[in-house]
Amino acid sequence: MxxxxxxxxxxxxxxxxxxxxxxxxxxxxxxxxxxxxxxxxxxxxxxxxxxxxxxxxxxxxxxxxxxxxxxxxxxxxxxxxxxxxxxxxxxxxxxxxxxxxxxxxxxxxxxxxxxxxxxxxxxxxxxxxxxxxxxxxxSDTRRSRPALTTREIDVLLEWFKSESKVMVAESLGLSVRTVNTYLDRVRIKYANAGRPASTKAILVARAVQDGLVSLDEL
The missing domain is CATH 3.40.50.2300 (Response regulator)
Known part of the structure; x- marks a missing residue:
């Protein structure tokens, strides 16, 4: 807009x-x-x-x-x-x-x-x-960790490997706005699960804890 x-x-x-x-x-x-x-x-x-x-x-x-x-x-x-x-x-x-x-x-x-x-x-x-x-x-008591969609995980992991969101957008064929939307959504899900992740470093830690990525991949 x-x-x-x-x-x-x-x-x-x-x-x-x-x-x-x-x-x-x-x-x-x-x-x-x-x-x-x-x-x-x-x-x-x-x-x-x-x-x-x-x-x-x-x-x-x-x-x-x-x-x-x-x-x-x-x-x-x-x-x-x-x-x-x-x-x-x-x-x-x-x-x-x-x-x-x-x-x-x-x-x-x-x-x-x-x-x-x-x-x-x-x-x-x-x-x-x-x-x-x-x-x-x-009221979400279905799991102890947030349920991320496949696309949210793709964006999250690509961001971990990239220097900027522009690079993420180019790699995945998305707009920067869409990349930001996915990352904001991930943060909201973690916050609502009682595990806020306000920075990239904390998001990396959450992803490692949840088995989404290993330290060797970073």
Whole structure:
């Protein structure tokens, strides 16, 4: 997001009323947010005007089937910033979405303020934790160490071996903003696990402790 340039968004939801409501909220935002494409098929985020969007807002229930995890994975593979916006208030579902690479997760009950804030944060690559997600983090007793996604581990290990985030971005074919987003997400996960890692040195120590990397590899 640069200056006053509108943030471009794709809305993926199968309810026209929801789509219209979100678009209305965006037109009222202090920073301009423009809906470039909308629909129920993930292809609208990957073709046409949707390709240029900064953020994809994804409803997790796009059909009568199960959660839209395959669609979320597909968007993440294409390096899209995905805000999951759903009726499902489930800590387990929220954490699963983050593990799959979602930027953040919020429920439709959390409303306009949090959705607009999450959208702007995603466009800037600045972590955003709405109340439902904070509650999910607080109740996560699944493991003693944070569950990092494969991509988060890739970025983390590449950063350990590189002199700068620019080099990481070039090596992995990402933008520097995306690299920062992944590293910020790793830090948040460690902080919520009670093992904060505010510096690169501490992150290295955490990675060694968790078996992600050996000292011989550094």
């Amino acid at each position: 640069r200056g006053d340039r509108p943030v471009g968004v794709v809305l993926l939801d199968d309810h026209p009323v929801v789509l219209a409501g979100i678009e209305h909220w965006y037109t009222s935002s202090a920073h301009p947010i423009e809906v470039l494409a909308k629909g129920r098929d993930v292809s609208v985020a990957l073709t046409g005007p949707g390709r240029d969007a900064d953020v994809v807002v994804l409803d997790l229930q796009l059909s009568q089937g199960g959660p839209a995890y395959p669609e979320l994975k597909h968007l993440v593979v294409h390096q899209r910033q995905v805000v999951v916006y759903t009726m499902k208030d489930s800590p387990e579902t929220a954490l699963t979405c983050l593990d799959l690479g979602a930027f953040t997760y919020l429920t439709k009950a959390e409303g306009e303020r949090h959705l607009v804030a999450a959208t702007l944060a995603a466009a800037q690559g600045v972590p955003y934790t709405p109340p439902a997600l904070a509650g999910a983090f607080g």
